[in-house]
Amino acid sequence: MIRDTLGPVTPPTTKGLRSMVLPDGRAVETLCPENTRIAYDEIFGERIYELFGIELADGATVFDVGANVGLAVLWVGDRIGRGTVHAFEPIPATFAALERNVGRHPHLDVRLHHAGAADRDGTATFTFYPRTSTSSSMYPDDSPEAHAESTRFILADMQRRLGSGFALLPGWVTRSCAEAVRRFYQRSQAVTCRLVRLSDVIHDEGIEHIDLLKLDVEGAEFDALKGIDDADWPRIGQVIVEVHEGREACVRMERLLSDRGFATTAWQQAPNVFARHWLVYARRPADRSIASVVSS
Numbered sequence: 001m002i003r004d005t006l007g008p009v010t011p012p013t014t015k016g017l018r019s020m021v022l023p024d025g026r027a028v029e030t031l032c033p034e035n036t037r038i039a040y041d042e043i044f045g046e047r048i049y050e051l052f053g054i055e056l057a058d059g060a061t062v063f064d065v066g067a068n069v070g071l072a073v074l075w076v077g078d079r080i081g082r083g084t085v086h087a088f089e090p091i092p093a094t095f096a097a098l099e100r101n102v103g104r105h106p107h108l109d110v111r112l113h114h115a116g117a118a119d120r121d122g123t124a125t126f127t128f129y130p131r132t133s134t135s136s137s138m139y140p141d142d143s144p145e146a147h148a149e150s151t152r153f154i155l156a157d158m159q160r161r162l163g164s165g166f167a168l169l170p171g172w173v174t175r176s177c178a179e180a181v182r183r184f185y186q187r188s189q190a191v192t193c194r195l196v197r198l199s200d201v202i203h204d205e206g207i208e209h210i211d212l213l214k215l216d217v218e219g220a221e222f223d224a225l226k227g228i229d230d231a232d233w234p235r236i237g238q239v240i241v242e243v244h245e246g247r248e249a250c251v252r253m254e255r256l257l258s259d260r261g262f263a264t265t266a267w268q269q270a271p272n273v274f275a276r277h278w279l280v281y282a283r284r285p286a287d288r289s290i291a292s293v294v295s296s
Contacts, residue, residue: 016130017097029100030069031093035132039068042269043075049214052265052281054238056080060211063198065117065224068094068134070101072214077105084109086201090116090126090193094133111205117217118195119226126193131185137218140188141244145276147182152273154178197227208235215241222249225256233260239282250278257282 020033022040030036042048049072056062056076060083064072067087076085085108089095095114102110116124116138127140155178159166166174202210213236217224221241228236239257243250254264262282269279 016093017100026074026104028069028071028074028104029097031097031133032131035134036069036071039071039134043071046269048269048279049075049240051267051279053283054212054240054281056083056211058082060084061207061209062086063210063213063215064088065198065214066216066218067098068216069097070104073098073102073108073110074104077108082107084111086111086113086205086207088113088115088117088196090114090138090195091128091133091136091191092193093128093130094136113196113201115194115196116220117198117215117224117227118220119197119223120195121197121200122195123192124195125190127188128191129186129188131187134216135186135218137220138193138223139219141219149274149276150182150186151175151178153270154181156273198224199227199229199232202228202232202235210236212238212240215239217242219244221253222256237284239280241280241282243278243280244276246276247278250280253278253280 016031017029018031018033019027020030020036021027022044023037024044028036056079058081060076060080062076062083062085064076064085064087067073067089070087073085073087076083085102087098087102087110089098089112092114095112099112102108102112116126118124118138124138126136126138128136155174158174158178162169201207215221215224221243225241239262241253241257243253250266254266257264257280261284263285265281267279267281268274268277270277
């Protein structure tokens with residue numbers, strides 16, 4: 001079952017959506033196939049949501065906050081035979097792709113929330129990047145450090161594509177090409193999106209337990225977690241959160257989760273490219289709510 005539980009501020013639109021076939025043969029809708037391919041490689045190739053003891057069992061309830069076009073929902077459906085996923089996505093065009101894609105696992109009860117997670121109800125202006133939708137954010141990062149990270153990623157991708165031929169190109173050529181590519185993908189537009197507190201959704205939906213809270217909200221992670229009341233934290237068994245502001249923010253996130261009873265592990269997926277980006281994995285050592293683990 002698929003259910004949209006929140007009315008949108010700006011209606012979803014299918015304008016700009018394109019069909020693509022994933023490496024596993026499944027067809028999905030997306031705004032930017034290259035961006036979706038990268039996300040697919042992370043989730044299904046590197047299996048970044050299965051590291052450091054993260055487990056799911058049949059009947060699990062998952063909060064996918066920052067769902068983008070729904071690849072993590074597909075991942076949940078591959079892992080368990082039945083369960084409930086609450087998928088949150090604020091950007092109208094991206095939400096339209098999510099809405100089309102999440103029906104790929106009809107045994108899941110997918111509940112769509114056209115909203116971003118925050119510490120308050122209301123609205124906010126988001127920066128939407130149609131050509132790299134996973135970077136869309138309430139707090140866009142236009143710092144020199146962010147530019148440098150993007151450039152390193154593009155140069156690494158150019159080297160992967162060109163192989164030994166990359167070394168034959170003058171440095172000024174590769175740098176100029178990388179800057180042109182960066183500017184192309186970073187073209188943006190402002191959209192007004194709805195915000196919701198996660199605790200309000202927990203109460204409105206009558207949720208007793210969240211087996212996994214996956215949070216990827218491009219710099220708004222601390223705001224989103226402030227929207228969880230102290231009384232609701234014991235309902236959450238596992239957390240995966242992407243932290244975007246460097247080692248200090250990562251330590252702060254680990255402390256926040258440790259104070260709420262979790263054992264944490266911090267990991268950098270690509271430290272040579274995205275030096276400020278971390279993933280924090282958190283599990284409750286005494287949590288026994290996950291009885292039967294589905295193996296890979």
